[in-house]
């Protein structure tokens with residue numbers, strides 16, 4: 001189980017300081033799929049990077065399986081990291097290695113298995129994502145959708161208890177989205193993996209999630225089961241679900257008033 | 269007028285404080301990265317985590333074998349140029365047959381190690397920053413960390429070992445090529461008797477010259493790898509930073525190589 005309490009994070013200093021997460025609280029139950037949804041730049045990936053220990057929080061706590069992980073360093077951090085797999089937004093496959101070596105890397109480094117066992121395991125993982133036969137290709141030779149599926153195969157190489165997915169279906173065709181959705185559900189429901197999915201694909205999140213957390217400018221504006229989200233009467237939630245350009249969520253990202261800014265510019 | 273003048277000075281003063289703070293931060297960052305590289309390369313293997321040699325071989329081929337042509341060419345031409353330049357001066361003193369001695373010592377002690385290091389800083393240092401910087405930008409370095417694998421051990425150690433082995437080797441070959449260049453010009457165009465040329469050269473050159481050259485080239489290897497890697501690891505954000513930092517890595521490692529050369533040359537001058 002993962003528990004995040006009062007997580008705050010800002011980047012930059014002085015005038016350029018932006019608050020990315022403001023009092024983020026969440027609970028992700030074991031064996032369930034929790035989705036974090038929100039527009040681009042709302043801080044979804046930042047939540048994930050805190051969970052994997054890439055960022056240290058300004059304040060707040062992160063508990064994974066009863067251990068406070070946000071301040072761990074060195075070996076202690078590594079032992080927590082071995083519990084989870086992550087599928088990055090860009091895939092982050094190693095470009096100099098073949099598909100097979102990419103998936104095999106965690107097994108070669110962290111287990112004592114012999115080479116032929118590893119090759120069988122790699123084949124099994126690739127079969128799960130429907131890409132058996134691509135072993136000897138380089139990441140530069142395969143399409144974006146395949147990169148994400150191989151990144152998933154690598155994430156589950158060591159049979160982790162927790163898997164994080166950063167936009168698993170962004171930029172994919174509908175069929176690939178369906179394949180990945182089904183994989184995430186199978187992994188969670190059949191193997192009891194705790195999944196945290198960061199996404200902005202509303203239909204896919206509605207389909208697979210046990211719980212949805214909706215972020216807007218670093219603040220949670222809704223959280224609950226897909227049905228609760230769908231029936232929410234918060235206009236911001238409804239706007240996001242319907243994808244309409246007009247509503248309480250402004251299209252512009254800037255934090256200053258447009259008129260003021262133009263006036264200031266004309267004075268210089 | 270006066271106020272704006274002092275304003276200007278004041279601003280410069282603050283800029284200077286800012287830049288020097290940046291400078292010291294970079295120096296300490298470089299120091300910590302070097303320390304952990306040395307730890308991963310030399311201490312950890314003793315604690316039962318042996319080094320994997322396959323990536324080292326790959327890097328040795330990449331940085332060493334594929335650099336031989338350009339290193340050979342540059343050092344051969346340096347030998348030729350040195351022979352011509354010194355012949356003009358030495359013949360005025362009536363000491364033309366000492367061209368071989370001058371070329372030999374200059375190449376062994378100074379130009380062989382230095383030119384090889386400068387060529388490699390441009391060729392290999394740039395490649396290191398570009399490769400690892402791209403990995404940093406595309407989250408591959410983060411991916412290593414989340415798999416509980418140490419990026420320093422995984423990415424820097426093979427490159428470090430490869431260059432530490434290959435740069436001295438290349439330096440020895442560069443020395444030979446430079447001396448050969450001088451010999452060819454000395455015995456043909458300048459018309460020095462080959463036996464005299466060789467005898468004079470051997471009289472002048474001593475083992476110490478080779479050894480000091482090799483010591484330097486080991487230091488240069490450390491500089492090139494560490495600056496190249498550091499410039500890659502500090503990249504945050506987008507791909508344009510990779511280009512910028514690659515350029516900075518080449519410039520900084522060339523300058524540091526020359527400074528280190530000065531330090532070691534003066535050290536050898538006073539000590540030996």
Ligand SMILES: Nc1ncnc2c1ncn2[C@@H]1O[C@H](COP(=O)(O)OP(=O)(O)O)[C@@H](O)[C@H]1O
Pocket residue numbers: 011012020038039040041042043044045046047
């Ligand atoms: N390392 C960083 N340094 C500065 N700003 C950052 C950094 N990481 C993220 N941000 C900023 O935080 C905000 C949220 O980013 P992110 O979490 O990646 O959003 P998304 O929801 O699209 O994944 C963005 O405005 C981004 O510019």
Ligand SMILES: [Mg+2]
Pocket residue numbers: 044045089166167
């Ligand atoms: Mg993101």
